[in-house]
Amino acid sequence: MESFLISAGVVALAEIGDKTQLLALVLAARFGKPLPIILGILVATLLNHFLAGAAGAWIANLVGPDSMRWLLGLSFIAMAAWTLIPDKLEDADQRATPRHGVFVTTLVAFFLVEMGDKTQIATVALAATYGSLIAVVAGTTVGMLLANVPAVLVGEVAAGKLPMRIVHGIAAAIFLLLGASVLLSAGSLE
Secondary structure (H helix, E strand, C coil): CHHHHHHHHHHHHHHCCCHHHHHHHHHHHHHCCHHHHHHHHHHHHHHHHHHHHHHHHHHHHHCCHHHHHHHHHHHHHHHHHHHCCCCCCCHHHHHCCCCCCHHHHHHHHHHHHHCCCHHHHHHHHHHHHHCCHHHHHHHHHHHHHHHHHHHHHHCHHHHCCCCHHHHHHHHHHHHHHHHHHHHHCCCCCC
8 A cells, every 4th residue: 555655755745846737737628528538547657657657666576685775776866856846748749639539649649758758767766666556556546637637627727836846956956865765775676
């Protein structure tokens, strides 16, 4: 349960102001159809984060416990720094056409925009840390939905009122604490 809750919380905070949340706002404003957008976000996140979590589990089995501890600890600390850098949605991401419908457009756009994103990399690290692929993927998916569904439903007005620096600071602090905790817990990953 701990892996689920931490995964959900970390990703929900890290996702606020992220380019995928900005994409959710753009899609909601452009298409005005929340249900297929939300379902597209759900499916894209499940696919993307399952692949990322599987990579994390594979890496955890590949390297020794001491190397894994250093790799994870430093990864979480790097995520803390990365979280403090605001994302911008590139113009190319805004030009998605609904050739195959709103659901498919959302699914493809979210899957591609999430590639190499901080929440995807966090999923790799969380899966490697906790060793519970299903709980981590479920948690990171819930975290993505917690951040993106309100963006779809309420739109840019609500997102503009969030204190982004504070939210990013809290997310960065959580990543930093996770990194320090992993680095200081000698032998806990063995």
